[in-house]
Amino acid sequence: MTDIQGSLSRGGIVHSLHRIFHPRSVAVIGASSVLGKWGQMILTNVVAGRFPGRVYPVNPGGGTLCNLRVYKRIQEIPDPVDLAIVTTPAETVREVITGCGEKGVKGVVIVTSGFGETGEAGSALERDLTSISREKGMVIVGPNTMGILCPYSGLFATGTHTRPRKGSVAFISQSGNLGNQLIHWAEQQGIGISLFVGSGNEAMATCSDYLEYLEEDPLTGTIILYMESVKDGRRFLEVSRRLNRRKPVIVLKGGRTEAGKGASASHTGAMSGEIKSFRAACRQAGLLEVSVPSELLDLSAGFSSVPLPKGNRVGIVTLGGGWGVVTADGCNERGLQVPDIPDAVVRRIDAYLPPFWSRRNPVDLVGSQNPDIPLIAMEELLKCEEIDAVISLGIVGRHELVQLLLRSTLEVEPEIQSARLSQMGALSLEFEKGYVHRMADLMEKYQKPVIGVSLARTQDGTVRFLEGKTYAPVFYPTPEDAVSVLASMVRYQQFLAGC
């Protein structure tokens, strides 16, 4: 959608992004066999990530790389190229971009650094690239970006070879290294991703463009955003406000303090906006502002996996007292209520627990070993009109501890039959799997969120994605994480209700 003069309008940029994130063919300019060079890291990531379209390495040296013919110039590629990823040194980029324009490339991701972030000469060069691209109707992502990822199009074009699963979380990051680290974590935590863009210096496409794109992107349901500076404050506010009414936007602002601002100015080539006015704007737009990077992930895991609570009344099911206490404290301190549960519910739970159970919310299972009880208690709470959400503490993850017990028992008890131990280990694993599945079903049935906290740190991530289920159970490592996520979800729900 270039305008009549052949140069790109704002809407044209947004429109072109689809082809960049879902290209049919990709050229890697500066492709290399030297391990650890950007042109090697990105090419191998694209190929090993099984990008389904055509891949064209470009390097004046020619030859082959990854079993693919290397073209000396992009213009020599016989077929159309949707996306070019540029990794050659800054001084070559002008010529490369000109070549891309001649070739009719739709978009370029410029990984190369040494532009606006380095001073006036770099800025001039950056403006130059933008005007060449704009004239050719070609969109620039970056420069000075660590790349992009789109699991749905099979495109993994960053230097970090981490390949998160398909999901509904889009992540726009003005910092490449922070973005890459968080994406690696997202993968380890099982958070599904629709898109990752390192927006770099934003010479052309800005955060606001990406947000506007995401508004209509059917693959995206939750947006996380790391920003240091806003290039177009008014538009950002307008777009993010509109978007946030449809899909939650969670934002971390870097450069909130003098120390942070100094650091930020030296690496993105733009002064940070004033944090006070930024905060006011966020509040007005209902954006969820967080203060640390890990919250971006924690919140995106919850928002993208479980239903939104309709109110702030929390039921807690705990394997033991102390956990219930710290969770209830956390809830109260974050504006969540832990209401009493009706007598009828207490009496129904009485049937399953010894007489000295808490008989109130939090429901303390007092170490009960009957595997059905945690789910019975969870369902009783979900059924309650007085309860909007449940936090379930410490059922999942117990398998880790069971394994430790079985291992020592086998080691020291000569009379034990190892077959019996394996069977018990298998049973405990089976129980956890069943529990996780049932949790997904209960969320579906009652349309209320259940937030889990794992007893032991496990290899499984936060999100337990289950094929074919509407919701994915989540298990945070600590009760404080669970409380914080639930509190943010309640805040967002209140914002929506007030709209």
Added chain:
Amino acid sequence: MTDIQGSLSRGGIVHSLHRIFHPRSVAVIGASSVLGKWGQMILTNVVAGRFPGRVYPVNPGGGTLCNLRVYKRIQEIPDPVDLAIVTTPAETVREVITGCGEKGVKGVVIVTSGFGETGEAGSALERDLTSISREKGMVIVGPNTMGILCPYSGLFATGTHTRPRKGSVAFISQSGNLGNQLIHWAEQQGIGISLFVGSGNEAMATCSDYLEYLEEDPLTGTIILYMESVKDGRRFLEVSRRLNRRKPVIVLKGGRTEAGKGASASHTGAMSGEIKSFRAACRQAGLLEVSVPSELLDLSAGFSSVPLPKGNRVGIVTLGGGWGVVTADGCNERGLQVPDIPDAVVRRIDAYLPPFWSRRNPVDLVGSQNPDIPLIAMEELLKCEEIDAVISLGIVGRHELVQLLLRSTLEVEPEIQSARLSQMGALSLEFEKGYVHRMADLMEKYQKPVIGVSLARTQDGTVRFLEGKTYAPVFYPTPEDAVSVLASMVRYQQFLAGC
């Protein structure tokens, strides 16, 4: 140290604790072969944990367990018994304790629940046990405790088969399940433990007794404490204040809110103290109060591993800009300064980095691949009179990402030699090992803390214990964790300086 009447004084209780934590012989009363029963879990943990003294299973059924003869009554054991661990049902405990008294046992850990926490009848029974024990000069830990751990005496007497390494952190927990979970985490994070006590209902030995014991315990350097109620407020304040001047005491108070208090009352059988007065008391005593369980571990990892900073001025070394920004923001928001570094230092670093490096604090290594530079920059900052502590972001953990890159390269590049890749993998691992060692040496040389943040989540824990080194490098998963720990260490140092 029983007093003249043969019953235990306060000081006598404290004195007796040493024999409980460092027993020469242990009886497990209620020992069982039934997997998952307390008497099975604790016996196998003690034996598989390689307790070096004698172990006596006790059960009226007799026979053998773990290759050990089972005694029908504790009185039948021919040799002296220092410690008895009681797991039999509540209604049997009076008789068991009487037997222990007859046998001349020094201390009993009563795991059994069903006492003060369940109501008046339970409280009466609990008082009964206490008076029997007191008369016999025998100390009770618990009842309703999940047990104790002392890696130095080789005693792992909890139901959770987690065996943290020897170290200087003592952990007293009024909640068993929270305590067990945190100890499991401590092990995974490499935090070294001198002692863990689940204090349970504190029928006899209270938190204050344990703290007083730790004051003189040469193995303990840092104390973490989870409390819901204080049985003897004045003494607690007096002991903790004295202790905290020698060894930092980090405390999490459960039951701070109405919701938490309700939950707490139902499970420890005691009403929580008023949080306001508790807070004031903590402040006065200089205790470090945290608000979430994970902070107990994070802080103990830092305090027990790196030197205390002498001031609040932080130097930051980062692998990329965004991380530097969020870390600097975090520092400023937590009262830490990120001062400018002298020109001379900037010029010395100039020699190693491209001209567009930040040339200020945070020192942004702008993705430099030269492996020596992170250490050069770290040492330059440590040398600076203007810097009291360094946060080092994202050098360690890079190996995880290198491995991913090597794996994809091997997969898609037929011309690559796999031997070369293994060599590169080995080099990157070697580099990280060297880096960690050097970090320990630099902390020793400059007597300033370096707090690391890992680039990727790894199997290695937070604390990298190195045999023979005074300090252990620490690597937190997030910059916010590093900042929070450093801020607490600065606060403690300021408290000491003001004493």
